[in-house]
Amino acid sequence: MSGTFADTHIHLEQYAPEEAERMLRQFRDAGGAYVVAVSMNLESARRTERLAELYPGLVRPAYGFHPEQPLPTPEEEEALFAWMERRTLPGEAAGASGALHAGSAHGEGSDAGRGKAGGARRGPAPAACGAAGGGGGLEAASASAGAAGGDSPRGLAAPPRMAAVGEVGLPYYSRQEAAERGEALDEAGYVRLLERFAAFAARHDLPIVLHAVYEDADTACDLLERFGVRRAHFHWFKGSADTVRRMIANGYFISFTPDILYEEEIRQLALRYPDSLVMSETDGPWPFEGPFAGRATHPSMTADVCREWASLRGLDEDEARKKMLANAERFYG
Numbered sequence: 001m002s003g004t005f006a007d008t009h010i011h012l013e014q015y016a017p018e019e020a021e022r023m024l025r026q027f028r029d030a031g032g033a034y035v036v037a038v039s040m041n042l043e044s045a046r047r048t049e050r051l052a053e054l055y056p057g058l059v060r061p062a063y064g065f066h067p068e069q070p071l072p073t074p075e076e077e078e079a080l081f082a083w084m085e086r087r088t089l090p091g092e093a094a095g096a097s098g099a100l101h102a103g104s105a106h107g108e109g110s111d112a113g114r115g116k117a118g119g120a121r122r123g124p125a126p127a128a129c130g131a132a133g134g135g136g137g138l139e140a141a142s143a144s145a146g147a148a149g150g151d152s153p154r155g156l157a158a159p160p161r162m163a164a165v166g167e168v169g170l171p172y173y174s175r176q177e178a179a180e181r182g183e184a185l186d187e188a189g190y191v192r193l194l195e196r197f198a199a200f201a202a203r204h205d206l207p208i209v210l211h212a213v214y215e216d217a218d219t220a221c222d223l224l225e226r227f228g229v230r231r232a233h234f235h236w237f238k239g240s241a242d243t244v245r246r247m248i249a250n251g252y253f254i255s256f257t258p259d260i261l262y263e264e265e266i267r268q269l270a271l272r273y274p275d276s277l278v279m280s281e282t283d284g285p286w287p288f289e290g291p292f293a294g295r296a297t298h299p300s301m302t303a304d305v306c307r308e309w310a311s312l313r314g315l316d317e318d319e320a321r322k323k324m325l326a327n328a329e330r331f332y333g
């Protein structure tokens with residue numbers, strides 16, 4: 001792994017393929033190490049997986065069901081869990097299927113062969129892709145990205161292993177909106193689904209990426225404690241002092257978005273939360289305000305997050321990047 005900062009939470013599949021490709025190249029050239037790409041549902045997870053195959057090492061895929069949307073039908077839920085279950089296996093190296101980085105393919109014999117066949121099917125000139133080193137990989141990949149369509153058959157080769165369960169959680173903002181309409185949101189289904197994701201993460205010893213803010217963070221803590229989940233990342237966290245204390249005691253991670261530059265609540269949190277439990281993210285393509293107003297959210301904005309966190313904590317910028325990346329590696333590595 002090269003690079004000095006990471007975007008530990010981005011909805012990469014929500015960008016147009018050519019935009020994702022351009023952003024990833026700029027991110028890497030600016031010193032970005034990798035992004036953790038989260039998913040909204042099964043369709044979104046399939047697109048995320050394709051990006052992880054196209055940009056091995058640079059895109060680490062997480063699969064789940066975002067809570068700020070109507071619950072899946074029982075059939076959709078079963079299909080998602082069955083699909084995810086297959087991604088918990090050791091799998092072939094993501095590099096083998098796209099052959100973007102010649103050095104990263106370490107599949108053995110027949111597996112590597114099948115992976116190559118997959119690369120040939122999805123994109124032109126796999127031999128040229130294989131010959132291109134790390135630098136040419138992104139360019140070679142873009143042709144494949146444009147051609148990527150629906151769910152691709154994989155033959156017998158195991159898919160790349162998932163990096164984390166996510167994005168999952170509780171529907172805080174949907175509940176607020178329902179209340180504004182004078183309606184009540186039935187939360188039982190969301191809690192039950194989150195329990196199932198927590199059990200899945202615990203069973204497979206996977207990190208879990210949570211959308212759970214304010215009082216929902218306490219519900220999530222109850223649940224994680226019950227299922228013995230220790231590797232929890234509360235992305236873009238906001239919550240009470242009591243919840244913060246509890247999360248720190250449990251060793252849960254949080255991440256800061258670019259709003260650390262202008263949201264006082266987040267800046268205060270950055271002063272309190274231990275420097276061993278924090279990471280940088282963008283939640284892109286979610287747009288930001290302040291100095292980022294009117295700009296498309298880009299994973300390189302995590303460099304701004306590191307810089308601002310460094311200044312809040314009185315750290316040297318390089319030291320801050322090192323700390324945040326080391327935290328991400330400890331959590332997602």
Ligand SMILES: [Zn+2]
Nearest residue numbers: 009038167283
């Ligand atoms: Zn998100």
